Amino acid sequence: MPRGTSEVSEPMFFVLAALRAGPLHGHAISKSIKELSGGRVQPSVGTLYGILERLNDRGVITVDREELINGRNRRYFRITDEGRALVEAEARRMQAAASLVLRPAGP
């Protein structure tokens, strides 16, 4: 289970969603979030890495590997099982909330 608060902010949700398909490095996560949210969610690099570190501390993502590109070290992050469970639970929560408005809850 993730440590600490189980609150999932919107950028956090998109980071987890982006990583479901496979490990990504910081820049790729940034681009993926922007695409998945239709351009709406575009955290700054500082904010994004703060989110990545928080998610890493909570154990919902982890560092998959590091690579040297052009002399610079680059981390790839991947989602963990706890992360998958968290983002799926969050998605279901949002779906239930959304259906109150978009579709009346039926039998």
Next chain:
Amino acid sequence: MTIVKPASAVEPPAPSVLERRYRKLLLAYPRHYRTAYGDELLDVLLADAAGRTVPPPKEVWGLLLGGVRSRILHQATGNAWADGLHLAVTAVTAANLAALLPYAGTLPLWTLLSALALLAVQRGRLRTAFALTLVTGVKAAAIAAGRPAFDLTVLPVYPNPLGDRPLFGDSSPLVAAAGYAVALRDRDPIRAPAGRG
């Protein structure tokens, strides 16, 4: 986690104006963070830079806040007992200084030493604080006992513009001595995690 290095590692090109500006902003982060991840952040920052020479305000803000956040998290990794004790000693030293302040005009040197002791405690330099507290403590106790120590100040010490009560006119010198004793007991240096930041 594995580290994968490509067959040929290419030297990075000379830093552009934008990169130098971003590196200055990265100073907001603690040194150990910059060493470990600074280049990685720079990579992402420069990736969509395309001809800019000035960082956009959103990125500036993000780096400053991210740096402060990193520094706060770094500070919080110390031993909780050590931090609590440090806080208590700081409080006692501040109270001792506060007791002396109204008499700063008459006892300027000792008030100064007491202030320096507080400063030393706050900065974690407890050996210095111990020495200063010892000296000012002896002085305070000497005044309380009515014996001259180090110079000719004897009770009562009369106040000056900053206060209107004689020193130890109301409180007991034992209280001041007890305060110094608490500060002196905590003689082990309490340092922030060394070598980082």
